[in-house]
Amino acid sequence: xxxxxxxxxxxxxxxxxxxxxxxxxxxxxxxxxxxxxxxxxxxxxxxxxxxxxxxxxxxxxxxxxxxxxxxxxxxxxxxxxxxxxxxxxxxxxxxxxxxxxxxxxxxxxxxxxxxxxxxxxxxxxxxxxxxxxxxxxxxxxxxxxxxxxxxxxxxxxxxxxxxxxxxxxxxxxxxxxxxxxxxxxxxxxxxxxxxxxxxxxxxxxxxxxxxxxxxxxxxxxxxxxxxxxxxxxxxxxxxxxxxxxxxxxxxxxxxxxxxxxxxxxxxxxxxxxxxxxxxxxxxxxxxxxxxxxxxxxxxxxxxxxxxxx
Amino acid sequence: xxxxxxxxxxxxxxxxxxxxxxxxxxxxxxxxxxxxxxxxxxxxxxxxxxxxxxxxxxxxxxxxxxxxxxxxxxxxxxxxxxxxxxxxxxxxxxxxxxxxxxxxxxxxxxxxxxxxxxxxxxxxxxxxxxxxxxxxxxxxxxxxxxxxxxxxxxxxxxxxxxxxxxxxxxxxxxxxxxxxxxxxxxxxxxxxxxxxxxxxxxxxxxxxxxxxxxxxxxxxxxxxxxxxxxxxxxxxxxxxxxxxxxxxxx
Numbered sequence: 001x002x003x004x005x006x007x008x009x010x011x012x013x014x015x016x017x018x019x020x021x022x023x024x025x026x027x028x029x030x031x032x033x034x035x036x037x038x039x040x041x042x043x044x045x046x047x048x049x050x051x052x053x054x055x056x057x058x059x060x061x062x063x064x065x066x067x068x069x070x071x072x073x074x075x076x077x078x079x080x081x082x083x084x085x086x087x088x089x090x091x092x093x094x095x096x097x098x099x100x101x102x103x104x105x106x107x108x109x110x111x112x113x114x115x116x117x118x119x120x121x122x123x124x125x126x127x128x129x130x131x132x133x134x135x136x137x138x139x140x141x142x143x144x145x146x147x148x149x150x151x152x153x154x155x156x157x158x159x160x161x162x163x164x165x166x167x168x169x170x171x172x173x174x175x176x177x178x179x180x181x182x183x184x185x186x187x188x189x190x191x192x193x194x195x196x197x198x199x200x201x202x203x204x205x206x207x208x209x210x211x212x213x214x215x216x217x218x219x220x221x222x223x224x225x226x227x228x229x230x231x232x233x234x235x236x237x238x239x240x241x242x243x244x245x246x247x248x249x250x251x252x253x254x255x256x257x258x259x260x261x262x263x264x265x266x267x268x269x270x271x272x273x274x275x276x277x278x279x280x281x282x283x284x285x286x287x288x289x290x291x292x293x294x295x296x297x298x299x300x301x302x303x304x305x306x307x308x309x
Numbered sequence: 310x311x312x313x314x315x316x317x318x319x320x321x322x323x324x325x326x327x328x329x330x331x332x333x334x335x336x337x338x339x340x341x342x343x344x345x346x347x348x349x350x351x352x353x354x355x356x357x358x359x360x361x362x363x364x365x366x367x368x369x370x371x372x373x374x375x376x377x378x379x380x381x382x383x384x385x386x387x388x389x390x391x392x393x394x395x396x397x398x399x400x401x402x403x404x405x406x407x408x409x410x411x412x413x414x415x416x417x418x419x420x421x422x423x424x425x426x427x428x429x430x431x432x433x434x435x436x437x438x439x440x441x442x443x444x445x446x447x448x449x450x451x452x453x454x455x456x457x458x459x460x461x462x463x464x465x466x467x468x469x470x471x472x473x474x475x476x477x478x479x480x481x482x483x484x485x486x487x488x489x490x491x492x493x494x495x496x497x498x499x500x501x502x503x504x505x506x507x508x509x510x511x512x513x514x515x516x517x518x519x520x521x522x523x524x525x526x527x528x529x530x531x532x533x534x535x536x537x538x539x540x541x542x543x544x545x546x547x548x549x550x551x552x553x554x555x556x557x558x559x
Contacts, residue, residue: 054393056554080395090386093377094312107394137385151390 006068008033008159008191009053014062016048023048025215027062031193035185037202037223038195040212046195047087049212050161054084067158080108083152087163087195089144091136097123098132101150108155115154122150126180142173149180153190160184160192166201174201181205234266234274237290238281245284252280265294313408319374323415326367330420333360334427341431352428354441357421357448358520361455362513364417371412372459373480377473378405379464379552384471392554402464402548409460418452447519455512458537462508465544468551484509501527511536 009031016024024045038046051057053066055075064071066078092100098119105115123132126146131139136147145165152160165181166174182205184190196202202209203223211218219226238245246264249256254277255267268274274291281288313319333356340347382388391401425444429435438444462483467476487507494503504510504527511533516522518530526533 051555054554056389056392076395076397079393084390084393086386086389086393088386090390092387092390093381093385104390104394107391107396109395 006033007031007065008067009193010065011049011053012063014049014052014064015060016045016052016057017060022215024052024059027212027215027217029210029217029220031210032208033191034208035181035191035206036193037206037209038193038212039199039202039209040197040218042197044197044212045215046197046212047163050084050163050193050195054079054082054161080155081158083155083157083160085148085152085160085162085165087167089141090148091144093137094135096133096135097128097139097147097150100136100147101154104151105154110155118154118156119150122153123147125153126150127176141168142170142177145169145173145177149177153184158191160190162192162194164196165194166196166198178204232268232270232274233294234268234277235263235290235292235294236266236277236288237263238286239289240284240286242286245281245286248280248284249277252276263290313374313412322367322370322374323412326364326371326416327420329360329363330424333424337424337428337431341428341433352437354444354447354520355522357424357444358516358522360424361417361421361448361451361516364420365509367416368413368455368459369481369484371416372409372463373477375409375412375460375463376467376476376480378408379467380470380473380476383468388552389554398549398552402552405464406460409463410456413456413459414452417455418449421448421452443521447521451516451519454515454537458508458512458540461541461544461548465547465551468548504528505532505536508537508540 007030009029011027011029014024014027015022027045027049038049040046048057052059053064053071055071055078058072067081069078071078092103095103098116101119101122102112102115105118106112110118120129120132123129126149128143128146128150131143136144139147145167149162149165152162162181166177169177178201181192181194185192185205194202194206207222207224208220209223209226210220246256249266252272253269254272256264257266258264266277268277274293277291278288336350336356337352340350340352379388382391388401392398422445425438425448429438463476463480466479466483467473470476470479488509491503491507491510494506495501504514510527514526514528514530514533515537517524517526518533
């Protein structure tokens, strides 16, 4: 099996519950190497899955493997090879950034001198180079997100778990964080699993996605594949007798769904193009009053997966 | 530990905690150089037992300053960071036990052993030590029991809250309230057996036993040992339940 095909995380029939509430129920999923988005509405079980994979939560049943290691048998080995950026604010009190990141490196097994050197490098990489001697408790929300990323990266992990990394960030900071994550995944060749409920974040940074809903897998696969075949969806409004026009579109192999009273969504394959719609309308004496491209997004995939459409 | 040393008041406290040590050292010096003084102030095993009792105040102060050890980590969510690294919960607790153990031993075991050495140096002979050879293990054992009890208690309390102040108040409350309750119950019932509710009294009983004191103990030494073991056990159970990366509110 090639490196690219080797799953970094594998879950088999995993169930986790809090009291009587099931957070994950019989979940089986495979996370390929590269950047994988873990999508789902709040309460879908994303954070629970990450914590179970880290060995912080014991599942009620099922098997989990991370980087080929059994989570139940080798939690410490796994934690030594992964980086975890938690969802909420987390830091060690009364430390400045460079001491904190270096200490995290030492906890992961780096010698003190190497940990300190890596801390400086990583803090520059995440954009905190100038603020590295400040106490973390004085940091803004955006800076706290960056320091969490830095401590997860300091020991050069094979796999990164990022739990809602853009939470609470302003638009500029969010864009910069997404750029960092994209760079980590695509240029630094570090596998990552990005848990988020923000679809654009996942779409921008990841190649694969696993959609969770109500503690189960709603859908999973490469984002490009899930978005469907290549082509474009158009919003179309016409004036005139539409029945024959609709029949002609169907006969021509165009997929057509009515959405509102007079607007329909038409899927036009790449080889046809929008001009074909005008030609067909002219042939059936129908006037095209509105034609707008509607690109299928991850949002469409997500909405379909969790049953919102 | 290093962060505590940054505070001037903590440095002053450690300095002041050596006050009784200096007084005892002066006492040993005069007792060894002046025969008349030696009649009143010569070193005895009780001198060391009393010295360790006097250090109780400093033990209380250095321990109460460790109230944020786990509480601060809970406040800043550092627990999930620690436990997401290759670190077990046992290792985390052992690491947190080090500062209170070190500071308590620093104000009890270290000065007491140095005092013993000073006594030998000032007297110019090992006669006293040879006659009281049990002092070496006695000082060590009692200091370790005191350090272990206080360290486990403050860690367990620290794991129960996110506020170091609340933890400090709880610790002080337990120490003073149990001592006061013992005195009240003793006055009402006339029985000294109520000492079992006061950890401080139990330490006294153990100290008297270890240092072979002739003072009649409030309860048998084995009872005091059982009480201390129960407190340490309860503290460990609390730590086992509270030191988790994920707090589940069912």
